[in-house]
Amino acid sequence: MPWSRSVLRFPPRRQILLASRPFRYRHGRFWIEGVPWEGVVESLGTPVLIYSRERLLSNIASLEKAAKALPIPVRIHAALKACTLPGIATILREAGLGVEVMSEFEYRLSRRAGFTPGQMVVNAPAKARAFLDRAVAEKVALLNVESEDELEVIDALGRRIGAPVRIGVRVNPPLGGEPPRAFGGRGSKFGFDINSGDARRAIKRAASLPGVELMAIHCHAWTRQYAPRRYLAGVRPVLRFLAEVEREIDRRIPWIDLGGGFGSRNLLEASGRRIADFLGPLGEEIRGLGGHRELLLEPGRYLLNDAAVCIGQVLTRKRNAGRHWVLTDAGSHILPLRDNVEYYAAPAQLNRGSQRFCVGDALCIPSGVLPGSFTLGEIRSGDSLVIFNCGAYTFSLAQHFGGLAPAVALVDGNRWRLLFRRRSPDEWLRWIEDQRP
DSSP states (O other): OOGGGGGGGSOOHHHHHHTTTTEEEETTEEEETTEEHHHHHHHHOSSEEEEEHHHHHHHHHHHHHHHHTSSSOEEEEEEGGGOOOHHHHHHHHHTTOEEEEOSHHHHHHHHHTTOOGGGEEEOOSSOOHHHHHHHHHTTOSEEEEOSHHHHHHHHHHHHHHTSOEEEEEEEEOOOSSOOTTBSSOTTOSSSEESTTSHHHHHHHHHHHOTTEEEEEEEOOOBSSBOOHHHHHHHHHHHHHHHHHHHHHHTOOOOEEEOOOOBOOHHHHHHTTOOTHHHHHHHHHHHHTTOSOOEEEEOOSHHHHGGGEEEEEEEEEEEEETTEEEEEESOOTTTSOOOTTOOOEEEESBOOSSOBOOEEEESSSSOOOOOTTOOBSSOOOTTOEEEEEOOSSSSGGGOOOSSSOOOEEEEEETTEEEEEEOOOOHHHHHHHHHHTOO
């Protein structure tokens, strides 16, 4: 996976560090809020994911502030798929957010974290029948539909219980040749394309069914978006389509669910932008539709990504064809190999001088170079590295290829606590052996 292509698009490292507080260096030593890095690593070892409660709450507050400035009501439902840790889900709920789930596992996790069905939006291109039955019976806030078959199933469930099910229909806007970081694309497995006429047909069908209540149009067109103008260019065709189809069905669809897709807050702010640069113009565009409207957002990366770091140990150094490498135990089983990652590596203890290294993992698969990899001064085997922007789509995508899921800690002021205990290889092997018939 070509991680290294991302590095040139990153802001300078000093700007990123300044935009990542309360992660900071003090006299060359890395701190998470009031806890030095080794205060966690000495107890949990490496690799370890460390979340900052202060940063997570700050990210939530920044989004809520921008949302409250809009001329329309905004509901924020955190995308649980970005981090499936119960401790993190509980913080999101205590902060007053709703939640977006895509499976029965995430639904049950959310319920255990204290979310009610009325705080949940359900999304997925396909949903297991048992999950649909539960979501309908327990009356989730919104169930977004992405296929005609599923629409008919939900209609039948609504008629069976004698109450229409609140649904949205996911649509895919034309994005002009599917520019970088578009989510899905023409004819993808997601939703219904606007240009093909499939979206119009699905909405008209939904409007005719007695077992559903058509409450929302749903669109998630981007992933990791940093350009407000490009983001709005993807939203405008959806709003134009909404106005057209409302006239055709002679009914208002009051909720506009635009999913997530915003980039990490630290990188956004390090490049001189704010989340308000997206939401401000968006609110005016939606108000222009007339009537009562509500905006639903389902952020994951913006809330969570820069709220955690991963600390790994340098296992070895090498030089090959003029390239300097350090290889770490924080591998792609923890930091997934995807083309939209935003990892940024630095030493846990800064040394004098300046030297750039390529940072890679120790797994027997091609994994390229961690984007933004750098060190200051000499680095040796046994030293520790801090990898930034590890809060979203890391633990939830962790696997046991070449290693086990990492321990996870949460720092809150001068204290930290365990969110997930790493199993030893012997524990894992015993569990596998216990499954034998």
